[in-house]
Amino acid sequence: MSDDRTDRARDEVTFPGARPPDRRWRIDAGGIGIAAYEWGDPQAPPVLAVHGGFDFARTYDRFAPLIAAGGWRVVSWDQRGHGDSDRAQLYSFDADLRDAIAVFDDVSPGRPIPVIGHSKGGSMMIYIADAQPHRIASFVNLDGVPYQSRIPDVAEHNRTKMIADEIAMWLDHRRRTASALRKPGSLEELAARRARMNTRLSPEWLRYLASVGARHDEDGWRWKIDPTMRFGGFGPWRGEWAALCVPGLGMPFLAVMGREMEEMSWGAAPERVFGFLPPGGRCEILDVGHFVHIEAPETVAEMALDLIGRNE
């Protein structure tokens, strides 16, 4: 399908309150091209909005305009391998943090700015707030304070089997990645696939996400995310290590957690976060799932603006 026809097909899909970014540009992050987007008055002060794993910047199409209405220029970006950013040869959490620093430098060199991070994006901002606190003026964390690993408490021999299976599956996947392609389908089929991981989100929203997060090839639509990336995986990292950085944060801090556990949640009871709050920090728990800003955009936007402030 030609780019024009793809754009027309994409434009036919709308969602109440969702708005495409007002501006787009690219940032060079050490040779990796990062797709950046912003909503709001170009003269307004910037706030960064960081997406979660397997998401992309335009998952903020519904939430970012609400923050922009508070007098902010909301900047988000596709992490490497996600959305329209370059597919990299390697991916790691450290590399994502380094790319984020390139965005900070592009958007607000030398001046601290507020950040809003969802899920993995919230975890990323915890590490940057710890390593480079001079960059962050205030911090809204949306269900992104990880605490425990995804391996539940089970008998040792069962645990060993689970880990062995997970590693073998990951290595088998790595053996196939050179020729990996995402499965094509209609926008409805892509939305239905995503519904397996985003179980609480409406089919209408997921179809909208597919329309802005997929590209159209000859044989159908495909999610843009690099097919070499895989949900899950293994490594030495433990969720509680991010949580342990939170009590030491010095900037105003708000965590908004969803009470309902789902596939994409970190597996931590939201009340756990109360034990890790920094002095003066707050935690709000809503009766929603992991995507607090998509299930309750107005409520969460008001909470976020209460923390980061409102501009004229």
Place this chain on the structure above:
Amino acid sequence: MLTHNRISLALHHLREGNGRPLLMLHGLGEHSPVTVPAWLDGWDGPIVALDFTGHGASTIPVGGGYTAEILLADADIALAALGEVTVIGRGLGAYVALQLAGSRPAAVRGAILCDGPGLAGGSSFPSTQSLFELAPSTHAPDTYALVELSRDLRPPDYAATFVRLALAASPLDEPISVTTTFRPPWVEAVAAEPGVAVSTLAEALQRYADV
């Protein structure tokens, strides 16, 4: 050359022969030797050596992103090409050899852990990490590899998990051999596990040549 995703991996056949190959994994910043080193005199069979991503004649990726687990996948690509192997690793390569033995216990007939660059890795607990961009490397080793793989987290219990995985499914009673003089915390934890032989290099080579 082998292919791992968008990386070309150089696999060097240092000595042809019959029987199970010995797969050599180099240390951090090193590359495969051109000829069989004298310290492998105790191995009579074929010997192959892998250049990890960003090292030797393998591809230097753009923008870093190294983890020990990606190097494990490098080694697993070599394993897929070779079939059954005994693996020997220096420094960082020793850590990867351990992971390979735990991840593919049916195909790895013994892993020998040796001293070498990058043996210690980073801390065993979370620490405040410096974040900075490096100039692209025009030749190996990739500077991102040197930085990122010298500070990757290596908790002792995580390393010990790979011993348990190896022991649970390997046909060998002692699938791991520790020959290092230097014992950073993860090596200490590995050496203390059942199923791990602590011995000289010559003894370790002999142990796995006989099985």
